[in-house]
Amino acid sequence: MTLEIIGAGFGRTGTKSLQLALQQLGFPCYHMTEAIQHPADFSVWADAHDGRQVDLTQIFENYAATVDWPACDFWKELMEIYPDAKVILSVRDADKWYESVRESIYRLNTLPRSQMQNYPEIMKVNEYCQHSVWGLGGTFKDQFENPEIAKQIFRDHLEEVKRSVPSEKLLVFEVTQGWEPLCKFLECPVPNEPFPRTNERALIQGIIQDIMTGRPIEKQPNLPDIGQKIGDAGKVDGVSAY
Structure with missing residues (x-):
C-alpha cells in the first residue's frame, strides 16, 4: 500500500470527519487517533520535526491517506516521498477554528502535569504537541x-499550501460540502450514506473533565482504548461539532 x-x-x-469519509471510500487513513494507538510513532514524528533523518514510509505502510x-x-516532505499523491487541504473559518482548538485539544496542553500522571496515553500526546x-x-x-x-499562522499555512501544490493535485475542502467535491476529486462514486459527522470536540472536553476531577477515563483504559474512544466520537447525523 502506498500513500x-x-x-x-x-x-x-x-479532519476526523474527513478521515471517516476517506475510509468509507476505501482509503485507510492515518489521523492523530491512529498515532495514539501506535505510540512509537510520536518518537518518529518528533525526530522528523527536529530535522533528524527518519523513514516516514514505515508509519504509512498500512495507510493510503x-x-x-x-x-x-x-x-511538503510527504509530497516529495509520494509525488503521485493528491493533496486535500481541509479549511474552516479562522475564528471558529481557533475557538474549537482552544476549547478542546489546546486545553489538554494547559492541564497541570500533576493531573496527567495517571493518564500516560494523554501525556504522550501532550508531550508531542508541546514539542512540535x-x-x-x-x-x-x-x-x-x-x-x-x-x-x-493558520491563514498563512492555508495560503502556502494553495501556492505550493499544483491546482490539479489540490482539493480545498470544507466538510460541510459533503461527498460531491471529495468524490469528484478522488474519482470515486458518491456513497448513498450521509457524509460522516463527528462530535469529537465534546468527547475531548469530557476527557479533560475526567482528568481535572481525577476520574478514570473508561475505567483506566489502555492506550488503544483511548484512541478508539476518540476515534469513535459520537457521530451526529447532519451536524458537525468539529
Missing part, C-alpha cells in the same frame, strides 16, 4: 494564546 492522499489541513478543520496532526505539518505544535519550536511558536497570531 495516495496527503491531508495538509490543521487539526479541528473537520493521512489527515490531521502530526502528518499535516509534513505535507504549541511550543516555541513548534507550529505556533508558543503564541497560540494570542488569538491574532495563532489565526494568522
